[in-house]
Amino acid sequence: MREAATPWERLRQMLITVGPGALWLGLFVLIPTLIMLVASLMSRGSLGQLVPPFGLHNYLRFFSDPLFLEIIGRSLWIGLWSTVFIMLLGYPLAFYIAQSRHKEVLLLLVVIPFFTNFLIRVYAWIVIFQKEGLLNGLITAFGLPPAELLPSTLAVYVATVYTYLPFFVLPLYAAVERIDWSQLEAAYDLGARPIRAFWEAIFPQTVPGLFEGFLLVFIPAVGTFVIADLLGGGKVTLIGNLIQLQFGSAQNWAFGSAASMVLMAMVLLGLWLYARTQGEKGLDKLV
Amino acid sequence: MEPTLFRGRRERKLGQNLAVRLEGITKRFGDQKAVDNVSLDIRDGEFFSLLGPSGCGKTTLLRMIAGFDTPDEGRVIIGGKDMTEVPPYLRPVNTVFQNYALFPHMTVEQNIAFGLRMKKMPRDEIARRVQWALELINLPGYEKRRTDQMSGGQRQRIALARALVNEPEVLLLDEPLSALDLKLRQELRVDLMNLQERLGITFIFVTHDQEEALVMSDRIAVMNKGRIEQLGPTEEIYELPKTAFVAKFIGDSNLIPAQALEPRKVRTALGEFVLDEEDALTPGQEVLLSIRPEKIRLFRDKPNLPNVFRARIDDIIYTGSENQYVLLADGQRLMCETLNQDIQEPGHEEFTYDEEVWVALTPEKLVVIEGGVEGSNPYA
Ligand SMILES: Nc1ncnc2c1ncn2[C@@H]1O[C@H](COP(=O)(O)OP(=O)(O)O)[C@@H](O)[C@H]1O
Ligand SMILES: [Mg+2]
Numbered sequence: 209m210r211e212a213a214t215p216w217e218r219l220r221q222m223l224i225t226v227g228p229g230a231l232w233l234g235l236f237v238l239i240p241t242l243i244m245l246v247a248s249l250m251s252r253g254s255l256g257q258l259v260p261p262f263g264l265h266n267y268l269r270f271f272s273d274p275l276f277l278e279i280i281g282r283s284l285w286i287g288l289w290s291t292v293f294i295m296l297l298g299y300p301l302a303f304y305i306a307q308s309r310h311k312e313v314l315l316l317l318v319v320i321p322f323f324t325n326f327l328i329r330v331y332a333w334i335v336i337f338q339k340e341g342l343l344n345g346l347i348t349a350f351g352l353p354p355a356e357l358l359p360s361t362l363a364v365y366v367a368t369v370y371t372y373l374p375f376f377v378l379p380l381y382a383a384v385e386r387i388d389w390s391q392l393e394a395a396y397d398l399g400a401r402p403i404r405a406f407w408e409a410i411f412p413q414t415v416p417g418l419f420e421g422f423l424l425v426f427i428p429a430v431g432t433f434v435i436a437d438l439l440g441g442g443k444v445t446l447i448g449n450l451i452q453l454q455f456g457s458a459q460n461w462a463f464g465s466a467a468s469m470v471l472m473a474m475v476l477l478g479l480w481l482y483a484r485t486q487g488e489k490g491l492d493k494l495v
Numbered sequence: 496m497e498p499t500l501f502r503g504r505r506e507r508k509l510g511q512n513l514a515v516r517l518e519g520i521t522k523r524f525g526d527q528k529a530v531d532n533v534s535l536d537i538r539d540g541e542f543f544s545l546l547g548p549s550g551c552g553k554t555t556l557l558r559m560i561a562g563f564d565t566p567d568e569g570r571v572i573i574g575g576k577d578m579t580e581v582p583p584y585l586r587p588v589n590t591v592f593q594n595y596a597l598f599p600h601m602t603v604e605q606n607i608a609f610g611l612r613m614k615k616m617p618r619d620e621i622a623r624r625v626q627w628a629l630e631l632i633n634l635p636g637y638e639k640r641r642t643d644q645m646s647g648g649q650r651q652r653i654a655l656a657r658a659l660v661n662e663p664e665v666l667l668l669d670e671p672l673s674a675l676d677l678k679l680r681q682e683l684r685v686d687l688m689n690l691q692e693r694l695g696i697t698f699i700f701v702t703h704d705q706e707e708a709l710v711m712s713d714r715i716a717v718m719n720k721g722r723i724e725q726l727g728p729t730e731e732i733y734e735l736p737k738t739a740f741v742a743k744f745i746g747d748s749n750l751i752p753a754q755a756l757e758p759r760k761v762r763t764a765l766g767e768f769v770l771d772e773e774d775a776l777t778p779g780q781e782v783l784l785s786i787r788p789e790k791i792r793l794f795r796d797k798p799n800l801p802n803v804f805r806a807r808i809d810d811i812i813y814t815g816s817e818n819q820y821v822l823l824a825d826g827q828r829l830m831c832e833t834l835n836q837d838i839q840e841p842g843h844e845e846f847t848y849d850e851e852v853w854v855a856l857t858p859e860k861l862v863v864i865e866g867g868v869e870g871s872n873p874y875a
Contacts, residue, residue, distance in 0.1 A: 388594070390594060390596040391596050391599075393561075393563050393583070393596065394590070394592060394596040394598070395598075395609070396582065397561060397563075397583050397588075397589055397590045398609050398613055398658075398661065399584045399610050399613035399614055399661070400584055400609075401584055405584075408609070409598055413599065413600055
């Protein structure tokens with residue numbers, strides 16, 4: 209029998225096991241968030257520096273101006289629809305890859321875009337969408353008038369879906385790969401027709417992967433600003449653009465911080481709602 | 496069809512109706528025939544086993560009865576109806592899968608209720624039947640458990656309950672015991688037999704374990720390389736193997752090459768042997784004689800019996816309940832088993848290494864296998 213650990217020993221063990229993770233979280237998540245929280249409560253000085261007085265004025269400004277509410281509404285809207293499109297494309301794709309004989313090749317194809325810088329990939333879409341671009345070349349070749357594709361919301365959607373699709377497919381693929389397909393046969397055997405069998409026997413097993421993929425896609429899709437900047441022109445301002453503007457040319461870090469905090473609060477609210485609906489299991493799966 | 500030689504161990508009244516009839520079933524994967532022209536009839540209420548080594552096509556055949564695969568040739572008739580093209584969800588059969596294929600995201604209760612729910616049965620009726628099934632498999636009180644928290648034996652029984660609760664006409668079992676350890680396997684054998692007898696449901700039981708098939712079945716079809724080597728009542732399969740493969744695969748057999756001299760007399764490397772009056776060979780014909788190790792008799796003094804020859808005890812394998820002797824006679828090795836009874840009467844003596852003994856092969860116990868030595872090693 210081992211002697212019970214002394215409190216000191218237990219603390220030491222905890223530091224070794226949990227320590228590095230806690231340190232990482234503290235340095236790169238907790239402290240920056242705290243700094244931002246403090247900044248969001250300050251004011252903008254004449255040179256753009258952070259100065260007192262402290263107060264909730266940045267938040268009041270954000271929520272009282274319909275323009276900002278519209279921006280955040282649009283961000284959520286575009287983020288949500290992009291995510292929906294990604295799920296519609298990615299769900300069957302993950303299954304297709306998982307059952308394919310060439311899954312390694314297909315997975316590689318999914319990952320390959322990561323080898324190219326994100327900005328360059330967005331610029332590539334400009335080449336495709338611009339007035340004399342590839343797409344219009346194709347359209348005019350059929351004798352149709354060229355389309356005004358840039359800047360447009362459509363272009364923002366297409367590029368967002370393209371950019372974040374792999375983030376959805378990979379976790380879902382991991383979930384699908386683990387599924388024992390004889391369960392589908394078991395469902396047939398017990399009287400379920402194909403769609404019912406899939407829905408009852410297979411789909412529930414993909415829900416954790418589905419949610420994981422949703423988070424990995426929805427959060428960055430809501431917060432993105434590069435795609436909207438380059439492909440949406442001045443037409444599409446998202447919350448990401450707003451924040452970037454405040455930290456950039458507008459030089460209002462305090463207000464930018466407040467906008468960031470609002471975005472973060474909304475994401476956390478979403479997570480919390482999901483965890484609530486799934487009970488403890490949901491929280492387990494999340495972590 | 497009725498065995499004349501052997502009385503059924505379990506004197507059972509089987510229905511006259513056919514539960515399943517397979518007509519000339521062939522299934523190819525690429526060039527290879529996984530199932531090759533298989534025809535058989537399975538009667539109502541029968542415990543029927545498909546027995547054969549791994550890869551011989553048992554699962555493939557079972558899958559075609561379940562409806563997961565369609566045969567390239569032949570017909571599957573279940574309950575008198577041609578169901579060759581009918582999808583699994585419309586067939587009156589249920590399957591216990593080799594890996595159980597329980598739904599991991601459902602509780603025990605939800606697993607068992609699945610089939611009834613698909614039939615849109617009222618809730619209270621479902622609850623009643625699930626309860627019945629849980630008692631049947633001796634797991635009442637486990638309704639809310641998750642299946643991944645249960646032991647292999649328990650999971651096996653849940654898979655059984657999930658299938659049986661639907662009251663199928665035929666239950667298909669694909670090596671349902673192979674993942675369990677020996678003790679549990681032996682217990683569940685008996686449970687399965689009792690269950691089958693009580694419910695009167697036709698069982699088609701796939702196994703590669705010959706002992707399992709012998710213990711449980713009314714009839715056995717021995718399969719090899721996609722074909723049925725022999726089909727018959729359990730005792731007949733053991734006592735009268737028709738091929739060298741069957742003789743070797745089911746239990747142990749000594750195979751002795753022989754050439755017919757007269758209709759009932761052969762010459763072998765061990766001497767000339769007389770056969771049973773049932774046998775009628777053409778002189779000159781090459782055959783194999785098969786005799787089970789436990790049917791070989793050993794004597795210290797020369798007995799006054801037919802088919803007697805000398806042999807040396809080359810090895811002794813002690814298994815507790817038996818003494819297994821490896822005999823060497825004229826370069827031919829024979830396996831012989833005697834019960835470890837600790838008595839020294841003639842015919843029951845115990846022997847030592849290198850002892851010279853008299854061996855007697857009783858004519859009625861010598862089974863003639865026509866068609867040569869081909870396939871005599873089931874593991875080749
Ligand atoms: N889906 C399949 N595709 C290709 N070959 C298969 C498939 N299923 C089974 N086989 C082949 O058919 C033969 C019989 O397999 P199976 O019916 O599983 O044998 P058993 O159940 O007796 O071990 C084997 O050689 C196996 O490799
Ligand atoms: Mg098999």
